[in-house]
Amino acid sequence: MQLRASIKAGTIVGATALFFTISGMFNALAGPHIAGVSLSHIILALMGLWGGWLTVRDLMGGEESPPPWQTTLSGALAGIIAGLWIAPLVALASAIDVRYVLDSVTPDTITILSFGRSLPQGVLLLVGGLAVLSMATALLYPYLSRANLQMRQDISTSGLSGPAFFSGRSVRVILPLTLLGLLVVLAPLRLGGYYDHVLGSVGIYVMMGLGLNVVVGFAGLLDLGYVAFFAIGAYAYAFLNSPKYNMHVGFWISLPIVVAIAALGGILLGVPVLRMRGDYLAIVTLGFGEIIRLFLNNLVKLTGGPQGILDIRPPSLPGIDLGNPLAFYYLILVGCVATAFVTSRLDRSRIGRAWAAIREDEDVARAMGIDTVKYKLMAFAIGASFAGIGGSIFASRQAAIFPADFTLMVSINVLCLIIIGGMGSIPGIIAGSVALIGLPEMLRGFSDYRLLIFGALLVIMMVFRPEGLIPSVRRQQEIHEEEEKLGIATAAT
Amino acid sequence: MLQVNDIHTYYGHIHALKGITFYVSQGEIVTLIGANGAGKSTTLNTISGILKPRTGSVLLEGAPIHTKPAHKVTGLGVCQAPEGRKIFARLTVRENLEMGAYTRKDKAAIQEDMERVLELFPRLGERLHQPGGTLSGGEQQMLAIGRALMSRPRLLLLDEPSMGLAPLLVEQIFRIIQDINKQGTTILLVEQNAQMALAIAHRGYVLETGMIALEGTAKELREDPQVRAAYLGAT
DSSP, X not given: OHHHHHHHXXXXXXXXXXXXXXXXXXXXXXXXXXXXXXXXXXXXXXXXXXXXXXXXXXXXXXXXXXXXXXXXXXXXXXXXXXXXXXXXXXXXXXXXXXXXXXXXXXXXXXXXXXXXXXXXXXXXXXXXXXXXXXXXXXXXXXHHHHHHHHHHHHHHHHHHSSOTTTSHHIIIIIXXXXXXXXXXXXXXXXXXXXXHHHHHHHHHHHHHHHHHHIIIIISOOOOSOTHHHHHHHHHHHHHHEEXXXXXXXXXXXXXXXXXXXXXXXHHHHHTTTTTOOHHHXXXXXXXXXXXXXXHHHHOHHHHOGGGOBOOOOOOEETTEEOOSHHHHHHHHHHHHHHHHXXXXXXXXXXXXXXXXXHHHOHHHHHHTTOOHHHHHHHHHHHHHHHHHXXXXXXXXXXXXXXXXXXXXXXXXXXXXXXXXXXXXXXXXXXXXXXXXXXXXXXXXXXXXXXXXXXXXXXXXXXXXXXXXXXXXXXXXXXXXXXXXXXXXXXXXX | XXXXXXXXXXXXXXXXXXXXXXXXXXXXXXXXXXXXXXXXXXXXXXXXXXXXXXXXXXXETTXXXXXXXXXXXXXXXXXXXXXXXXXXXXXXXXXXXXXXXXXXXXXXXXXXXXXXXXXXXXXXXXXXXXXXXXXXXXXXXXXXXXXXHTTOOSEEEEEOTTTTOOHHHHHHHHHHHHHHHHTTOEEEEEESOHHHHHHHOSEEXXXXXXXXXXXXXXXXXXXXXXXXXHTSOOO
């Protein structure tokens, strides 16, 4: 039993390390140093710690926990097993040139993995190091988990009694949130144009994610054509603020007009699909998204066709230039905060309750006296409005838009970030956007392997945390309930 | 109170109800009994507005309701506890009950009714913060009835409250239905368990293949040789 836990943990960690080695990620990460240690060595060390953690978690799962010496030993064993996954490759590659087969395993890789030492010493250092680190977490785990439990208890009790501000809650919840808020507001000042632009993109997706969350997460209507409203918003803004029709209405006046047009688009989509559910709804909305894109592409006289619309004016405020990435970042930030505020209020309102009922069971919702037609259309319209605002900002920021900006991929990305972040959860969607839109940019250092790594992360994520990064309480319950049911079913058979 | 006049309801081309006529008076328990596929649930769904009759009318205190959408019918005080205990499985018991009061805005009275429902079904009180889906079958049925009561209906439509429950629980639920009726709610009860239904009802109708085959007081039906042979299992 103990042996099995070590082998399992060692294999997971070893295979990950092997993947990192073969894909050349250790090479790519060797550059940046933190406190004098290269990033690849830090990641290697983290892998060692991870191995110990996996082992102990597995061992502690049973009725009674094994004695500490046993968990410590198992941890060490897991580290050795993990090391044995890459040690042969290191040994082989330092003896002969393997680049004909594995073109990313360069002499540099070997230098990194053997810490610059010669063959026997280097490999021993690698395996030994992993073993020591893995053993260390295994040894410390019981203390850490006890502290963690204590902290959770503190939070739950302080949530129930006492003034929140003076209790543990204020330190553990409010303080980090304030710091995060300050970081979000101040960091872009020092980051520079490129990062401001990336963060701006993340923000636009946050707004769209929150909007789609109203439709999919709150009302349970699977919409795969969400990009249509983004496109409608962008083009509506472009028409109003470019030489194309020689109108220069200005950002602030355009905004309510764009919202109205996008909401109308939402209702336009909503009416024909009122009777559809689940898969059928998804297919029809998917078609709607494509129809809008094809219209934009082919109505050349009206929309400029594939050449798009150029020279779109940025927003302006008297005395302030809003045309640079930093200003856009703050504009988008304000939009995100407003969207998050509005959607969270909606969730807790009477409308939100009606949506919850429709999501759970439309027929029963009607029997409860809920006007399902009205609330479904409302969900489509509100979701569309947020995409419309996102589209306006997108158009004004890009200064030029083309039908190719509004492909199905945008809808899928928005849906993905909701699922990854945690459906129905507002902080989850923000985390999802950062992960899904920000991460590919951050991973640019990996060049060719960027999307491979990204895909692998998505798969890992869905296997280990299907409820999303920061799930809503209800969604988490749901998934774990299913697990419990499955557990009972397997126990019975 | 409720007058159903010669309704014909179709599922596409299938002629499910072939002219059903009956009435329910204020304060009564009226039961519709019959075999599977006789049209009992279809009749209920036509009354509650989920289905529309092709011809015929449903009148609530003289005013037609068959032309109104389902959510409006609920607003008029006709509430259905649907077949198969369709509760909101992921919402808590409390949220389920609150959802029942969706059409109402009088917060104090809603709170009163919540207490009344919890008095009727003490088991629900113990499970207020549990998701509805984790309740047992009997508790889910209690929740479905309780939720329907939260809309403070004048006419409560119950669709097979005994379905899939243990005999002891069925008795308990039927006693509660009787209590609800004594507190002034008119009840239209659809049941396959004719024995239990006729034991608590004032009057009853026997449905067969979309038509009313027999009608009478519960006592008459209980003693009717045809009913005894077909539904009560007497030899």
